Amino acid sequence: MNYRGIYAIYKFEMARTFRTITQSIASPVLSTILYFIVFGSAIGSRIEDINGITYSSFIVPGLIMLTILNQSISNSSFGIYFPKFSGTIYEILSAPISPFEITFGYVFAAASKSVLVGLVILITSSFFIEIVIFHPFWMIILLVLISITFSLFGFIIGIWADDFQKIQLIPSFVITPLTFLGGSFYSINMLPDFWQKISYFNPIVYLISAFRWSFYDNADVSIFSSFFAIIFFLIICLVVITLIFNTGYKIKQ
């Protein structure tokens, strides 16, 4: 194993994060505050409690999920796409480092950043509401697991993409809509029967439900099916990345 190589990539990516600290950390914090002001205070005060939880508290896990999913994908897709774009990828390709090790470096850097952002949002929220976390251990596990899974997903997008637009494509047209419709701001139990059933096909529902469960010990779908969904998605990403590497990836001609 080329541990130093993995660490070099990890460190490089983290340095990039801290160099662009405003964009990387401040901007998700700002949008969270805006969500709080609009949905939490302004509109939320007129919405009744959901399962005994005030609306502003209810949206915290969903907000974190919304940011985490987008951050994970954009961090790692940009992380691997940019060297392809600028040409600096030559060095990584010529180094004694395996595709698996490269993936490891980028994905863990992206996931670390996401976890960091998630925790920052949590802390920001605590200025607005009192935060209660029922299952802190599982909260952290879920945060880390989901960050890794979606960073891996983003890495696949970054390898596949050959222009900047394609990087934006899936987050904007798939992930964000599914997150909004996946119960970030409402419980899917509030939906009419038909839409509830449809929602079960939305994988994001399982993530948000599990994450909210770790906060308030109540979930839209069973926690086991949630874990199953997360692990299933992680495995799919791992299989896809292995296939990409085995069949010759798009970076090399």
Place this chain on the structure above:
Amino acid sequence: MKNAIDIQNLQKSYPNGNQALKDINLSVKKGEIFALLGPNGAGKSTLINIICGITKKNKGKINVFGLDIVKSYKEARSLIGMVPQEIATDSFEKVINTLKFSRGLFNRPSSGEYLESILKSLALYEKKDHQIRTLSGGMKRRVMIAKALSHEPRVLFLDEPTAGVDVHLRKELWKNLADLKKNGVTIFLTTHYIEEAEKIADRIGIINKGKLIVMDTKKELIEKLGKKTLIITLNSPLKVISRDFNDYNFELKGNKLKFFFDYGENKKSISKLLNDLIKKKIDFKNIEIEKTNLEEIFLNILEK
């Protein structure tokens, strides 16, 4: 094992159908400086990129210090440093940090001392804490060379290392390469400047349209492919010359008599010629010898 690089039957076609390399066979000896010359689009960069793992080959076998570059890619690559043709740097990184990154990527334990010595030898030490984007183009290229050296490679690939580097620094760079050679580093470079190949290379290969046309030492190349012209200034102009000279390839213009020799025809025929001149009582007051240089050889080969 005396070769640093061994290439057998290498072929490469790009996905769009461009056939960039057609059956290349080439060896570079340990510790030598090898220069690959060729016009634009000849396949020089493709060849380097394949050896270094940036592009995939279609067919053929490549060994670096006896290690197969596909099967033992980790071992092989850790011996290789490479500087691509295009400048590509991480603009916002500091010079010293980008070197640390390179060294780590190649799985070498950190060594600030060694990295500083590279920066000094490439006249970059003063810039060590500057962001790369604040450097000039020539400096950026030197940063890329420093990166390639950061993990102490045993063979260094340079794709047009002196493009965009000023005359002074070009000379400096040649000196750096000579020093590296002294330390046992094998160097493989491509260039458009024949002067460069002539100055620093032990052996020269010429590639055109994906085919390696010749490969030899500079001396042999000139001897094999060069021409010599003997220019004799006669005491008095001649209109015709004895038929005995028909064996020679010559040209007569007033008092200038020119004989053309291939390098292969050796000194014997020159002395024979002089003898023949004396025998025929042709008086001359001056003899000059003109040799073709590498540049003319290069152009000749490409025209064929």
